[in-house]
Amino acid sequence: MTKTSKKEKTKDQYRELLIGCGTRREKIIQLKDKTEWHNLTTLDIMESHNPDVVWDLNNLPLPFKDNYFDEIHAYEVLEHCGQQGDYKFFFNQFSDFWRILKPKGVICITVPAKASMWVWGDPGHTRVIAEETVAFLSQKIYDQVGDSPITDYREIYKADFEAIYVRTNYEIQQLHLVLEAIKKRKPNVRNTRKTKRS
Ligand SMILES: C[S@@+](CC[C@H](N)C(=O)[O-])C[C@H]1O[C@@H](n2cnc3c(N)ncnc32)[C@H](O)[C@@H]1O
Secondary structure, eight states: OOOOOHHHHHHOOEEEESSSSSTOOOOOOOOOBSSSOOOOOEEOGGGGGGEEOOOOOOOSSSOOOOOOEEEEEEESOOOSSSTTTHHHHHHHHHHHHHEEEEEEEEEEEEOOOOTTTTTTTTOOOOOOOOOOHHHSGGGGGGGGGBBBBOOOOTTTOOOOOOEEEEEEEEETTTTEEEEEEEOOOOHHHHHHHHHHHH
């Protein structure tokens, strides 16, 4: 009997989820050494695409355990979910992605850029996710509350993502995002000082 090496074991436990997979299984956003899928689960609302899980992403929570995936990939699907202005769904959806991601797990997203002719051209698109929208997913931004007119969503949003890659590919008018799930944030220096003074 051969012993399983630590490296192989780690590879086995590495899990990835591709949502709104459609007919494609290509890994479009790749992290460093993670060019291939590891233990991939696919999900789509359409059974005809043969996903592992047939599920409507508007139906939350998603049917996965907490802290389960290392990577979630969502290519050209999040603009089909929720409704523009439905901030409760927006934050609920990202909170659920955060729930099923392991600490430091990532969600890799492509959506049509604001200037894309498809952003509202596709009749199935129900919202736009812009670079600016993504800023609201980090708890750090709420340090500005009181100093700027930023909307405070902390009553309904407790998850936390750090944007580690945000880039618009202007040739194809697509926004590419990689957001890391932060489950233990180091105390903020600014807040710490405030606490010490009070
Ligand atoms: C524009 S296609 C993109 C397909 C694939 N990701 C790609 O990049 O080629 C959008 C995909 O999302 C799926 N989809 C749309 N709304 C969905 C929902 N509410 N829940 C799950 N999948 C959904 C569609 O069935 C379709 O396969």
